[in-house]
Amino acid sequence: MTALALSGEEKAMLDGGRGPGAAMAMRLVAALAGVLGAERLIPVRGAHIDSCLYHGQAGLDFAQKLAGLGARVAVPTTLNVGSLDLMHPGLVRLPPGEAAPARALMDAYRTLGARATWTCAPYQSLDRPAFGEDVAWAESNAIVFANSVLGARTERYGDFIDICAAVTGRVPQAGLHLDANRVPTLELDCSALPASMLAEEAVWAALGDVVGRQSGTGVPLLTGIDPALADEDKLKALGATSASAGGVALFHVAGVTPEAVAAGRAWAGLPAVTVTTGMLRAARDELTTADAAAPLDAVALGTPHFSVHEFGKLAAALEGRPAFHPGCTVWINTSREVLGQAREAGLVQAAEERGARIVVDTCTYITPILGPQERTVMTPSGKWAWYAPMNLGVDVVFGTLSECLDSACAGKVVRDDGLWG
């Protein structure tokens, strides 16, 4: 096994010099270095924790043990969603036997010194990692966004190691922290996709499904996309779905994402696959499990969390539309921070007046928020469509925001088949 060389400070931490909590965290970081074959550790400038979502007793035992042993974060640390909406008590219908430990878990992470951001989109905050900065981020959509769109560097950190990296301020020098692992492994030629399709965020989610299936855990380079058609919301949708459908933790879009821009034409000669409109339509249909003729009970927006810009697009799209059908609830997930900004900008009222319900701190696909009568749900989110049938037992129709809003007003699925080619 490759020997791990620790600095004096790191050795001292492992030996308990910063207390037994930091020593426990360092044991796990050092063990991960062994798993990854790393020879040394590197410092990180920040961390994003996903371990605050309740998945059972083991996660709570871990956080409480660390906190009880006196561990505290050593770098600025944000928190992903928890299992509860702390600003709207009663909205989440978890049984008390689950709600109490879920709340205790959220409390434990605050005790450990992390900020109560409760969002899967920490990258929507003004305070976000810079290009080239090493960070320890967890949660697959956050990871792929940090690497791809910000050009920051994080390996695929997950539960347990996220907080250990935050406490020690160290990660193994391995994986996507290294230049060699950030170059693309395949090209996905998107030049056959019409601009009218790429104007839709949901089409980028469908593209993410294709990218995930084509790339697995590789690093895809998307080419042939007009940079004017890309924005952070679309890249968010692409990344989140590609991480769900494959294991993508870093993608590049030629002329758009920072490392692709820096590489210029250096990445020629990759094995290439042509992405067709037929592949996107097939992805749309694969992400749909419901009988499209069934009455529509709900629409799920904001997975990953809605941005201020998305609230703006929603408000504009709602102009001239009537109230939502009384049998169809429109749910919007976002963060506390974004909700505050969007309210201040007057971008939330149009949706709420038409009956939309806002969820913060958590997300509708991971915790029981939808009512038992909400069985058929439409969403423009590839990630929601991927996981909700498994997590909630609902049937899903995947479509564009415009299709979702038309459907929410009609109380049944309304398709715009012309768009999907």
Next chain:
Amino acid sequence: MTGCGVEAEAGGHARLTGRTLCPGEGSGPLLVLTEPLSFWGGTDRGTGLVIDAHHPQHGCSLAGRVLLMDASRGSSSSSSVLAEQIRAGVGPAAILLTARDAIVALGALAAAELYGTRVPVVLLGAADAGRLGQCTGAVARVGAGADGRAGVELADRPRGNPAEGAP
């Protein structure tokens, strides 16, 4: 009896060597996952059943099985789900991977740190994994040492009820 290239070649107990990702020992019938799996969302944390409707091994149980997979997929919450399955006694007996999958290893490492339950996680070469891939249901014994050396031993014939959950 499961037809299996590894057994035939060795004519008795077949041994493969690998690298330790998480130290421990475990044995059970081999379950081959033919596509990457997300433990989170794709398996039930209380029962260890594969619930991902898209997955070829949908409906199989991970409990007590020696799991052979290339790597996990998707959500980084899978570590917690695996640790919780190990705590609850419905986790795999051992996990064999062909990639250095941190998410899987950390679930096992955290469970070992918290509960002292040491489920081995082993890195295999692609060729060995390919041979084992024909052996679903055969009983495998996995030992992963703290020195980095790990081994997989395949019994000459399946014991227990190896057909359970096999595709």
